[in-house]
Amino acid sequence: MTPFQIAIDGPVAAGKGTVARLVAERLGFLYVDTGAMYRMTAYLAQQEGASMADEVALADLVEEAQMDMRNPNDEEKDGRLTTVLLNGEDVSWKIRTEEMSRGSSQVAQYPLVRQVLVSKQQRIAAQQDVVMEGRDITYRVLPTAQLKIYLTASDIVRAKRRHLQLQAKGQDIGFEEVYRDLLQRDHQDMTRPADPLKQVPEAWVVDTSDLSIEQAVEMIVAKAKILMDYAQTQQS
Numbered sequence: 001m002t003p004f005q006i007a008i009d010g011p012v013a014a015g016k017g018t019v020a021r022l023v024a025e026r027l028g029f030l031y032v033d034t035g036a037m038y039r040m041t042a043y044l045a046q047q048e049g050a051s052m053a054d055e056v057a058l059a060d061l062v063e064e065a066q067m068d069m070r071n072p073n074d075e076e077k078d079g080r081l082t083t084v085l086l087n088g089e090d091v092s093w094k095i096r097t098e099e100m101s102r103g104s105s106q107v108a109q110y111p112l113v114r115q116v117l118v119s120k121q122q123r124i125a126a127q128q129d130v131v132m133e134g135r136d137i138t139y140r141v142l143p144t145a146q147l148k149i150y151l152t153a154s155d156i157v158r159a160k161r162r163h164l165q166l167q168a169k170g171q172d173i174g175f176e177e178v179y180r181d182l183l184q185r186d187h188q189d190m191t192r193p194a195d196p197l198k199q200v201p202e203a204w205v206v207d208t209s210d211l212s213i214e215q216a217v218e219m220i221v222a223k224a225k226i227l228m229d230y231a232q233t234q235q236s
């Protein structure tokens with residue numbers, strides 16, 4: 001059977017991770033957070049002392065690295081959405097720092113790094129049913145995905161969610177700063193010359209501004225089930 005692929009793109013803090021993870025759980029699919037792979041690249045560069053300006057060296061490091069992701073097992077249920085393994089080491093939390101956020105957005109500018117990561121992502125999605133989320137999934141990584149989604153929310157709603165998340169983590173940053181930072185990251189993601197975030201015409205736009213997580217998950221699971229049934233009738 002051809003694996004079923006759900007491709008999700010969207011801006012920062014639209015709820016992609018949480019929604020994708022829950023959809024994957026409901027359908028029994030693997031959840032793949034591609035942002036984690038850009039974060040692992042930044043982490044690897046730091047560990048190996050590689051220069052963040054050396055695109056070729058960074059791409060070589062990524063090529064040689066073993067990057068794995070799995071749905072968390074019972075011992076790993078500590079609030080993480082996915083378990084991220086770099087050369088066998090559990091780096092699920094180590095890649096979630098502000099330093100790694102900045103580093104990942106730097107390495108994401110490099111076409112050579114992107115090329116190696118995209119190949120790794122395509123190999124993962126060729127072997128099993130996936131819900132894969134990122135910025136270039138609907139048009140670069142999985143251009144033939146059976147279901148393509150652009151998950152978004154208004155910028156104010158996204159900034160409010162991010163602000164709450166930071167407060168929950170004990171980080172006391174003002175709303176205005178969070179809002180400004182979010183707009184800046186949107187701008188960076190959408191104007192990057194190498195594979196910027198964009199909305200493809202065939203993507204289903206799911207705006208979560210006025211939806212609960214549960215409602216967004218329900219909608220996507222329902223649509224995926226219809227498409228999977230249809231694919232099955234076509235194959236039999």
Ligand code: DC
Binds near residue numbers: 034035104106
């Ligand atoms: O979603 P995130 O914040 O974990 O992503 C980390 C960085 O990687 C962010 O700067 C966007 C970038 N990214 C990308 O360029 N392409 C992807 N498919 C996923 C993430």
